[in-house]
Amino acid sequence: MNENDKSKVGKEKAPIYEALLAYRHSKQRSFHVPGHKNGQVYHQWIGHTKQDTERKQKWTGTFAEKKRVTETGQKREHEQGKAVFTGVNSMNPVDEQNPAGRLYDADCFQNSVVPVRAYLEMMEMDVTEITGTDDLHHPEGVIREAQELAADCFGAEESFFLVGGSTAGNLSLLLTVCDEPESIVLVQRNVHKSVIHGLMLGGARAVFLEPWVDPVSGLAVMPSVETVQAAVQKYPEAKGLFVTLPNYYGMGADLTPIAEICHEAGMPLLVDEAHGAHYGQHSELPASALSCGADGVVQSTHKMLAAFTMGAMLHVRGPRLNRSLLRQRLAMVQSSSPSYPVMASLDLSRRLLHVHGAEAFTAGLAAVKAFKRGLAELPRFQLLQPADVPLQQGPPCGHEVPAAMPGRAGYTAQDPFKVVIYDDTGVLSGYGLQQQLEACGCVPEMSDERNVVLLFSLGSTLQDAEQLLEALRHIHEDNMPPEHPLPLIGSAQSVAENNPPKYVSTWNIKEQNSAVSEPVVFSLQPIKETDTIELPIEDSAGYRAAEMVIPYPPGIPLLYPGERISSKVVARIRTLREEGARFHGISDHIARTLKVMEQR
Structure with missing residues (x-):
């Protein structure tokens, strides 16, 4: 075998996954953690509860057939698994197309203490540091x-x-x-x-x-x-x-x-x-x-x-x-x-x-490009892109473009899988558009008061893109804009210079006169409750924060404990609150009040 072939074999291995398959097929008795014993803890409850009485016959009737088919089909795989667990690597993706597996109907367990089949099978691969599985904190195998x-x-x-x-x-x-x-x-x-x-x-x-x-x-x-x-x-x-x-x-x-x-x-x-x-x-x-x-x-x-x-x-x-x-x-x-x-x-x-x-990304990139082509036919929903890339004109499917865009000092690269859109009529905020998309069965990654972030990946499909486009068509029809909508932020650089943009991300506070702060001391020492007071957000400017304020997502703190609260931060919190943002860190999760240090 030449070196290239050896390299390919190495890349095709999945050592941890193969070890778990081997453990699963070895059928060893567990006298170690976890306590669910490869999911065995639930087997005794199959058809046991009162709610399961009517389901019991369905379960027991299919179980025998599954057991027969599975034992026949897995006899060879079980032997391979035993070999793997003693150090021989197997590339056999066992039990992935077992037709008998479909006999476990999720309806059997809907109101039961027993998890569905897929969950039970995952438990069979949930192990700990035993012989053959290595140790994350001292890996040797x-x-x-x-x-x-x-x-x-x-x-x-x-x-x-x-x-x-x-x-x-x-x-x-x-x-x-x-x-x-x-x-x-x-x-x-x-x-x-x-x-x-x-x-x-x-x-x-x-x-x-x-x-x-x-x-x-x-x-x-x-x-x-x-x-x-x-x-x-x-x-x-x-x-x-x-x-x-x-x-x-x-x-x-x-x-x-x-x-x-x-x-x-x-x-x-x-x-x-x-x-x-x-x-x-x-x-x-x-x-x-x-x-x-x-x-x-x-x-x-x-x-x-x-x-x-x-x-x-x-x-x-x-x-x-x-x-x-x-x-x-x-x-x-x-x-x-x-x-x-x-x-x-x-x-x-x-x-x-x-x-x-790179081939792993072919389908996902094709889905993104199909969505952008379709979005060009819905001018109401604009695509956030760098100024020197024409709006709504994604590259044709299969055509590669450079990810870097020279000439933009702080923004020279855009992830094509992060598709950021907004309602150019101003009728729907980012939060409102997210709610509408979710009602149509499309769940975005996050939103702010203007934008919605749609996350594609190597797992996305053309069907995903089409459903998303159909959702936007439906939203457009149900949320018609006024005859004379207020203009939003333009996408051209000249527009930005004449009309400075509103800061619209969940974190975007240009606070300091200097771009580099003085050192800020952090520690685990908590701020004593006796040294704090609780104020309405509107009255907190000038005080030092006694708790974090973190819009989530994305999880970037607007304030950290000890930081001086400015009027800009107060305005930012109020805007996010009114638009429906969620917050972490703050005691009052609806962000009406804030704990601050008593002394200014």
Whole structure:
């Protein structure tokens, strides 16, 4: 076998998933956790409850037939599974097309204590650290092999599986660089709440960098190169720079010059790339943070790829991160009983990319392009795009266009899978349009008072695009605009210059005279209740916040404890509240009142 063939075989493996299949088919008796014993705990309750009396005959009648068909069809697979569990790898996707499996009717269990068949079968692969399944916190077998394959796929020197989402990765990176009390860290201000929590856990001093705001859309992206350069020069002792790319609208910029600035100063570049796990995997997608020189990158594999929810990865390159300390920090913030189904889904998601490469995105990109072509016939619903890309003119199916758009200082790349639309008549806010879409059976990712974010992925289909277009047609007919609608933000640069855009994202506060803040001290020491008062939001300006205010989604704090409350922030909270936004962190979830520090 030549080297290319060997490489292909390696990529086709899914070590963790195969180990779970082997365990399932080995039929070993469980004398270990978890307590559901491969789902066996529910078997005794099949047809047991009063509500199940009428269903019992249906269940028992089909169970015998399923058992007969399954035992016949799986005899060989069971033997393969035993072999796999003792170290031989099997590529046989067992029981995936078993016709007898359909005999388990979900109606049998609708009002029962017994879960549906699919859930019970998943329990058969929910294991713990036993012989053959390895240990996430000290990987030597299948987990180590799976992580090495992930590193190869995503261009890292070392990759770590995360079972607590990108939150676990963000926390561990910050706890790694904050290796002494009051470490200074340069931080993009509009970061996810997990980054603020990491600063608190690390007892850090954060120097906040104001993000660059796109003048056309009014949306915050990331700090400009000039802002980063100024921050690094002012605080050369900083332990690192932490940025988010892309933002929740799929907007981004080239990280390469920022990475160069950091490295010249001897500090690592840390990137929350939660929404960019697919970046760099297709020519129509923006470049990945790792390929631009980032040292530590966190990706939510479950968001834009094919893993289970909570499945994420942390990728590392270069010598600027203490990897032994990073492993210790990961062990601190991750469960000592990690979910094996989640890890197996990371393994399978990687294998899909490794085996099919760019082809894995063909169907999803075709769905996006079909939607954009259809959207051009509905001029009421406009598409948020960079100013130098004509509105409503997506590239024809199969035609590749560069993901980067030169000439836009802070916004040079757009994720094609993040489709951001708005009602150009102004009749429906973003929140209102989301509600209308949900009523038509289409559930968006998020919305703000103007925009709706529609998330496509490699799993999207042409049928998805058509249903979405049909929903928008229906919404248009049911929500006719007035004869003379008020004009909204234009899409041309000249319009933006003459009519400065309203800041419309859930986080978008241009507060400081300087783009680089003074160090802000974070700690875990709570603010005493006796030192706080509760005020109406409208009366809170000038006080310091005693709690976080986090519009969710996307989870970017408007306020953190101890931050001075400005009139701009008060107005922002009121606007979001009136538009129907949800909030985390704040005691009053409808955001009528806010806890503040008693002394101004």
